[in-house]
Ligand SMILES: C=C1C[C@]23C[C@@]1(O)CC[C@H]2[C@@]12CC[C@H](O)[C@@](C)(C(=O)O1)[C@H]2[C@@H]3C(=O)O
């Protein structure tokens with residue numbers, strides 16, 4: 090799994106502090122997956138990053154940039170370059186398929202278009218016929234090849250996490266995503282450039298007039314005046330692996346040195362994977378890991394292309410705090426639920442909703458009111 094590093098010298102440090110992009114900005118850990126200090130140190134580093142930030146940058150991860158990743162980027166870029174009516178054949182999103190601006194079913198919008206695919210080969214083959222009408226089987230094989238590579242990386246990371254947390258069965262997390270009926274997704278987001286001339290093209294492409302902007306003057310926030318590409322949210326699944334081109338835009342909400350939550354800009358790194366803890370890992374670890382809130386501000390003059398693999402269990406998988414995460418001082422925080430139940434709740438809610446709170450044992454009766462709506 091280890092390939093020669095194509096990254097810059099600064100990435101070779103095990104943990105790196107990014108220059109603060111805004112006053113009080115925090116730190117994004119970088120994890121060198123080639124384990125220069127051995128597997129034990131690597132597993133502790135992964136567990137620490139997932140516990141403290143719920144987010145890290147994985148470098149030397151073993152997914153070669155020139156292979157499946159480059160082929161997927163070429164295939165999806167070709168799709169996004171099609172005329173609007175050709176792309177609409179793969180939409181509207183159900184939630185799977187092609188979507189433009191509209192996210193989910195509850196009124197969320199962003200300055201993007203996307204493809205959302207179920208990551209299993211049969212589902213990919215079914216969708217491919219409306220995405221690449223000339224050569225659907227080529228599109229399917231490009232997606233499947235990428236999914237295999239990124240799924241292997243997700244399993245490696247989940248196993249390291251299981252080891253770093255000292256789980257009785259360190260492979261428990263990865264087993265959830267290798268089940269044949271796992272519900273993992275692949276999402277490809279395309280954010281058009283924000284320069285006026287391109288922006289007009291995009292309005293025409295989407296045939297929609299809604300505009301998503303942040304309010305100006307939002308307290309020195311780096312989003313001030315920027316366009317919301319993808320609004321604030323946590324990912325609902327176990328773990329998300331994001332790879333993007335060299336265009337900035339991703340931001341994560343992390344505590345600064347005074348403990349105050351601050352939006353941190355994540356500098357683009359097309360050779361890295363950005364790894365997010367999702368809601369299900371937060372629930373399984375009884376809140377020891379925290380699903381990180383993140384968003385995309387799309388204000389670059391070049392298009393941003395990002396591909397995210399959402400590692401999920403099968404629909405019937407039951408999610409309850411692992412016994413080793415429950416102690417007298419730390420009783421179960423969330424009631425047990427299946428992934429299917431969680432998905433039903435999530436699709437009835439807005440993107441920014443703190444949906445795991447609905448399953449909080451103390452909130453069982455009342456829900457979480459208007460929190461996050
Ligand atoms: C508004 C929504 C879109 C979303 C489903 C939801 O109701 C709330 C969660 C959203 C999210 C965020 C992460 C992923 O991009 C996604 C595919 C997911 O699993 O949850 C999206 C959903 C979506 O776009 O369908």
Ligand SMILES: O=C(O)CCC(=O)C(=O)O
Pocket residue numbers: 276278319324331333339383384385395397
């Ligand atoms: O497109 C990106 O860079 C991130 C999008 C995202 O967070 C998501 O699709 O869940």
Ligand SMILES: [Fe+2]
Pocket residue numbers: 322323324329383
């Ligand atoms: Fe996300």
